[in-house]
Amino acid sequence: MKSYISPNLEIYSYEDNVEVDTEEELLKKVELPLAPIEAWIIDYEAGEVRVDEQKALSQAxxxxxxxxxxxxxxxxxxxxxxxxxxxxxxxxxxxxxxxxxxxxxxxxxxxxxxxxxxxxxxxxxxxxxxxxxxxxxxxxxxxxxxxxxxxxxxxxxxxxxxxxxxxxxx
Structure with a gap:
């Protein structure tokens, strides 16, 4: 699973096999998890952002x-x-x-x-x-x-x- 953070700080996740050339193409193929920033887990080494599902559920x-x-x-x-x-x-x-x-x-x-x-x-x-x-x-x-x-x-x-x-x- 890969992640993309848009300029307005929305997190999008998408499968590793999604191939795109532009951000516009990516945004047509990805899903926006319903997670506030407090539920993000940022892995700087791996270069990805995940969502802590329990925090997201609690926030919701x-x-x-x-x-x-x-x-x-x-x-x-x-x-x-x-x-x-x-x-x-x-x-x-x-x-x-x-x-x-x-x-x-x-x-x-x-x-x-x-x-x-x-x-x-x-x-x-x-x-x-x-x-x-x-x-x-x-x-x-x-x-x-x-x-x-x-x-x-x-x-x-x-x-x-x-x-x-x-x-x-x-």
Missing amino acids: RNSAMRRINAAYEAELASIRSEYPESEQMTWDKQEREARAFLADSGTATPLLDAMATGRGMDKTELATRIIAKADAWMQASGLATGKRQALEDQVKAAETVEAVESIGWE
Whole structure:
């Protein structure tokens, strides 16, 4: 196996029996291994570059997880973007107070009281809406989290760079 490093530092490997006269001919006949520079093994004496397959696989897995996690965050951010961050910081307390109030209307609910007053809405109606939104968020979050975890399992189980790179959020 021979190697060729292009001017833009891409490594191409090709069989020893490939005969070419120009770089252009070579590039038509060679394969570009999917390996970042960190996975290169440079043998100066032999004048060749090889790819450390384990490093390449590890790099591909890390890259895939960054892509998957970014897609996961983007999906959930698309839901959260409808609400200001300060309001999101109250979601847990809103839900706790709403559930406690619906279970026992005598429970103290200072946040729920203030929200109902501010909206001019019946407290029971507000509590019901808060719980419906909280449940919908948990459903969406759970589905996205399950999908992300399943993709992570696939990435960990993949045995080749090509297999890892075929795994995506779509």
